Amino acid sequence: MAEEISSKVFEAHPMNGGDGPNSYAKNSIYQRRVVDIAKELMNKAILEKLDIDMSNTFYIADLGCSVGPNTFYSVENILETVRSKYQIQGQKSQISEFQVFFNDHAENDFNMLFKSLPQNRQYFAVGVPGSFHDRLFPNASIHIVHCSYAIQWLSRVPEAVVDSSSSAWNKGRIHYSNSTDEVIRAYETQCSEDMECFLHSRAQEIVYGGLIILTIPGRPDGTPHSLSQANMTLQFLGSCLMDMAEKGDVSEEKVDSFNIPMYTMSPQELKAAVERNGCFSIEIMSELPHQSITNTISLSQLLASHLRAGMEGIVKQHFGEDIIDELFDLYQNKCEENASIFKLGKSLSFLAVLRRIAD
Amino acid sequence: MAEEISSKVFEAHPMNGGDGPNSYAKNSIYQRRVVDIAKELMNKAILEKLDIDMSNTFYIADLGCSVGPNTFYSVENILETVRSKYQIQGQKSQISEFQVFFNDHAENDFNMLFKSLPQNRQYFAVGVPGSFHDRLFPNASIHIVHCSYAIQWLSRVPEAVVDSSSSAWNKGRIHYSNSTDEVIRAYETQCSEDMECFLHSRAQEIVYGGLIILTIPGRPDGTPHSLSQANMTLQFLGSCLMDMAEKGDVSEEKVDSFNIPMYTMSPQELKAAVERNGCFSIEIMSELPHQSITNTISLSQLLASHLRAGMEGIVKQHFGEDIIDELFDLYQNKCEENASIFKLGKSLSFLAVLRRIAD
Numbered sequence: 001m002a003e004e005i006s007s008k009v010f011e012a013h014p015m016n017g018g019d020g021p022n023s024y025a026k027n028s029i030y031q032r033r034v035v036d037i038a039k040e041l042m043n044k045a046i047l048e049k050l051d052i053d054m055s056n057t058f059y060i061a062d063l064g065c066s067v068g069p070n071t072f073y074s075v076e077n078i079l080e081t082v083r084s085k086y087q088i089q090g091q092k093s094q095i096s097e098f099q100v101f102f103n104d105h106a107e108n109d110f111n112m113l114f115k116s117l118p119q120n121r122q123y124f125a126v127g128v129p130g131s132f133h134d135r136l137f138p139n140a141s142i143h144i145v146h147c148s149y150a151i152q153w154l155s156r157v158p159e160a161v162v163d164s165s166s167s168a169w170n171k172g173r174i175h176y177s178n179s180t181d182e183v184i185r186a187y188e189t190q191c192s193e194d195m196e197c198f199l200h201s202r203a204q205e206i207v208y209g210g211l212i213i214l215t216i217p218g219r220p221d222g223t224p225h226s227l228s229q230a231n232m233t234l235q236f237l238g239s240c241l242m243d244m245a246e247k248g249d250v251s252e253e254k255v256d257s258f259n260i261p262m263y264t265m266s267p268q269e270l271k272a273a274v275e276r277n278g279c280f281s282i283e284i285m286s287e288l289p290h291q292s293i294t295n296t297i298s299l300s301q302l303l304a305s306h307l308r309a310g311m312e313g314i315v316k317q318h319f320g321e322d323i324i325d326e327l328f329d330l331y332q333n334k335c336e337e338n339a340s341i342f343k344l345g346k347s348l349s350f351l352a353v354l355r356r357i358a359d
Numbered sequence: 360m361a362e363e364i365s366s367k368v369f370e371a372h373p374m375n376g377g378d379g380p381n382s383y384a385k386n387s388i389y390q391r392r393v394v395d396i397a398k399e400l401m402n403k404a405i406l407e408k409l410d411i412d413m414s415n416t417f418y419i420a421d422l423g424c425s426v427g428p429n430t431f432y433s434v435e436n437i438l439e440t441v442r443s444k445y446q447i448q449g450q451k452s453q454i455s456e457f458q459v460f461f462n463d464h465a466e467n468d469f470n471m472l473f474k475s476l477p478q479n480r481q482y483f484a485v486g487v488p489g490s491f492h493d494r495l496f497p498n499a500s501i502h503i504v505h506c507s508y509a510i511q512w513l514s515r516v517p518e519a520v521v522d523s524s525s526s527a528w529n530k531g532r533i534h535y536s537n538s539t540d541e542v543i544r545a546y547e548t549q550c551s552e553d554m555e556c557f558l559h560s561r562a563q564e565i566v567y568g569g570l571i572i573l574t575i576p577g578r579p580d581g582t583p584h585s586l587s588q589a590n591m592t593l594q595f596l597g598s599c600l601m602d603m604a605e606k607g608d609v610s611e612e613k614v615d616s617f618n619i620p621m622y623t624m625s626p627q628e629l630k631a632a633v634e635r636n637g638c639f640s641i642e643i644m645s646e647l648p649h650q651s652i653t654n655t656i657s658l659s660q661l662l663a664s665h666l667r668a669g670m671e672g673i674v675k676q677h678f679g680e681d682i683i684d685e686l687f688d689l690y691q692n693k694c695e696e697n698a699s700i701f702k703l704g705k706s707l708s709f710l711a712v713l714r715r716i717a718d
Binding site: 056057096097098099101106107109110111114115117124125126127128129130135136137138139140141 | 415416455456457458460465466468469470473474476483484485486487488489494495496497498499500
């Protein structure tokens with residue numbers, strides 16, 4: 001291993017740390033529901049599709065884990081299912097211990113993650129700083145990789161979209177989904193390259209017969225980028241920033257140079273990436289039932305608080321702290337005004353289970 | 360593994376985080392010198408004493424790593440030595456990757472540690488929150504454990520020394536070393552129990568033929584606790600607190616209930632602990648040459664800045680933030696006034712290399 005590990009530079013946009021009112025920890029109920037909804041399918045995949053040579057220790061990695069608590073629910077569910085699988089098969093004595101690797105960018109609030117680790121956990125907990133678009137683990141050292149609502153983050157903004165001399169310059173917008181074909185292509189290419197890096201790295205790290213379990217906020221096959229609800233929330237945010245630029249609260253140049261490195265894949269796009277990589281079989285690819293989040297706050301409040309928990313960091317990094325409250329207040333209003341348009345959009349969460357096949 | 364992992368509660372007293380003027384990162388030059396001085400012996404131990412079945416991945420753990428940068432130097436030195444050992448033996452192709460586990464209490468500043476990881480590192484880096492007096496890793500999963508200037512921290516203050524109804528109540532002092540026989544015995548017992556937990560845990564985690572490399576701020580065999588220089592620095596700190604209590608700047612009760620959970624072992628005590636445990640052979644037990652720290656600041660300044668970087672956390676926890684500056688200014692004066700007494704004390708840094716022997 002002469003090459004350096006992790007010398008590449010990736011953009012990192014951690015979720016809001018701590019446990020304050022705008023924290024990711026307090027504003028990730030949507031993602032938690034996804035975990036709950038995906039549970040049954042995940043368990044089925046582990047029971048039926050995991051097919052590894054047994055060892056005494058079972059290794060689980062959660063990639064893009066953020067600060068918890070969702071990551072703890074996911075990991076415990078996987079652990080219990082693996083345990084029951086091998087109990088059923090009468091191999092109980094073989095797996096005696098679990099080690100869980102919690103991964104996110106080095107900028108993630110690992111201090112908070114470590115302090116909130118469940119006291120009664122039945123696994124050895126470890127934090128792994130780094131981008132999942134690169135290698136994170138030694139060869140053949142992981143049995144199950146879980147990655148929930150994280151793979152939509154690209155490794156970076158495609159260069160061309162912030163280059164004013166490029167035909168893919170994304171002036172006046174912060175996302176590709178309501179933009180020109182050139183911008184869309186730049187994002188598509190970035191996503192494709194990132195998935196190649198992701199799958200190439202995992203192919204080395206996961207044992208034969210081991211699994212990648214992905215839950216993805218996606219776009220139904222055939223739906224235009226502009227009509228994906230996940231994308232529409234970012235279009236609204238961009239439109240708020242342009243409103244602020246018109247009022248002079250932020251400079252238009254600042255908005256022009258701001259782009260969100262997030263891409264909403266369709267199941268078909270994921271399939272294509274897996275086939276190009278060639279090291280994994282697709283064992284499950286399934287739409288998750290729509291979530292009805294019943295609670296006391298309105299949809300627009302919910303969208304605003306969730307978007308803020310996820311996006312405050314990247315917005316602050318570019319625009320500074322001062323605009324945050326105004327921006328997310330505006331955003332909530334924009335969501336209310338455009339509720340009927342939003343409902344015309346399509347949304348899709350899907351679960352994919354990939355199995356590492358022997359070379 | 361029905362039992363819960365890490366449900367026990369240990370006291371955690373992290374070194375000063377961040378990279379400010381009082382940070383551990385900026386005030387651990389003494390510990391760095393120990394690393395440098397110990398290097399030759401460590402390398403010899405790895406070259407001659409490490410005797411493991413080879414695997415593709417080599418696993419190193421640094422226990423009580425704090426926030427860096429010393430931990431990075433140590434780990435890189437170990438890694439290079441292991442690499443050259445197996446190159447010499449013509450087994451280069453076998454070890455292709457290294458994974459390094461950086462361990463400290465969950466209260467340690469892992470965010471800082473992760474952000475300062477060397478960019479050009481040739482290993483997969485992982486953070487492990489938890490007390491090294493308990494299990495941290497799966498069975499037989501580590502090849503070399505390194506623990507430098509950390510084992511002197513006890514898992515907790517012995518209960519009796521803060522119990523005013525006990526004969527071991529440590530009134531008016533913050534350490535055992537200048538105290539009654541009862542207090543000394545309470546600390547000795549705690550150290551003995553802690554070493555049992557430490558070695559018992561490591562015996563499960565380290566592969567047969569793997570090594571524990573310890574550097575320890577110790578007390579020469581036969582030297583009374585009160586005449587160990589490491590202990591004298593804590594006696595001076597206690598005496599400053601009592602001065603402040605007399606002036607009314609802190610309450611005497613607060614001082615009575617404050618004790619530093621740190622024990623300065625002699626080589627003989629370590630030997631006894633290893634023999635009681637029975638899972639390790641002592642391969643090297645060697646005094647490290649005395650360090651002459653040549654620099655522009657005085658010994659008292661150096662003692663004060665190092666003690667502050669290590670002790671500010673535990674002092675703050677007990678007394679609050681307000682007394683810190685006054686206390687460490689007083690402390691520096693106390694060191695100056697008592698320089699001649701301090702020089703009568705004995706100090707000893709020693710290195711111990713233990714090898715896991717087959718059961």
